[in-house]
Amino acid sequence: MKVVVSDDPMLDAAELADRLPPEAAVQVAETDTEEALKRVLRGAVALVADVSTPVTADVLAAADDLALVARAGVGVDNVDIAAAAEAGVDVTNVPDYCTDEVATHTVALLLGCLRKLGPYDREVKAGGWDWQAGGRTHRLPGLTLGFVSFGPIARRVRERTAGFGLDHVAYDPYVDDETLAAADVERVDWAGLLDGADLVSVNAPLTEETRGMLDADAFERLADHAVVVNTGRGGVVDEAALAAALDDGEIAAAGLDVFTEEPPTESPLFDRDDALLTPHSAWYSVEARADLHRTVAENVRAALAGETPPDRIDPDVEWV
DSSP: OEEEEESOTTSOHHHHHHTSOTTOEEEEEOOSSHHHHHHHTTTEEEEEEOTTOOBOHHHHHHOTTOOEEEESSSOOTTBOHHHHHHTTOEEEOOTTTTHHHHHHHHHHHHHHHHTTHHHHHHHHHTTOOOTTTTOOOOOSTTOEEEEESOSHHHHHHHHHTGGGTOEEEEEOTTSOHHHHHHTTOEEOOHHHHHHHOSEEEEOOOOOTTTTTOBOHHHHHHSOTTOEEEEOSOGGGBOHHHHHHHHHTTSSSEEEESOOSSSSOSSOTTTTOTTEEEOOSOTTOOHHHHHHHHHHHHHHHHHHHTTOOOTTBOOTTSOOO
């Protein structure tokens, strides 16, 4: 029973194979184009996909034997879930394996940007000792942290920052009032978040609704001392507009763990002191990677046995 693992450095194919039944034949393949993916999926029962694997309607229509697309991660914006449902293919993800890690990384980027750790680090390593090398900064108590989407990771960030003396607001049309009230987070509309947030944590998935939300108009509306951190999806932030906003002093700093193109071959955010960049590593810990393998294997085993995978995504529920 053929199981295709796309070229995903997050997941070790040999470790996955050890967790699957003997009849599972795991094959690692280069699948960076639709045509390549169509070829390798011939006869495959399951595809374990990375975030950049293009699982489109055309790919699904050509994969006659496919029963499962298992995303090795949380986001499924690269999978056409409606087309998968029409083709009778289940889609799964790993919804909570790295909630703690991404929340911690988000806070690290926020604090690193606010406290100017990048420019200070470079100042000292270059032989300097200027406490003003980072430029102006502000104390945390009294600032407002605004969440773009208030899902599980954002809620954990709220817990992590509970002792910082911050006010917390969130823009999320899909979260209920009870969840926000329980976290002591004020609901705001999009304009309210842009007008009121000093720190912005982008935790949204990439959908047609969220694509390019943080654009030139949004950056112009934010305070000039604002810090923007994105650990959600790269396409939610317009990176060219972000670089321009930093150039023009419309915001103070940005921290990105996700990018529109991954890895980015070039970016206007490279080689600047006011942008702190990490290589889509917020998810990682030894424990999270072990959980990732275990959960993906559970979903694949269920599909191979003709059962409903435990982490099947309901195609009738909007993914936001």
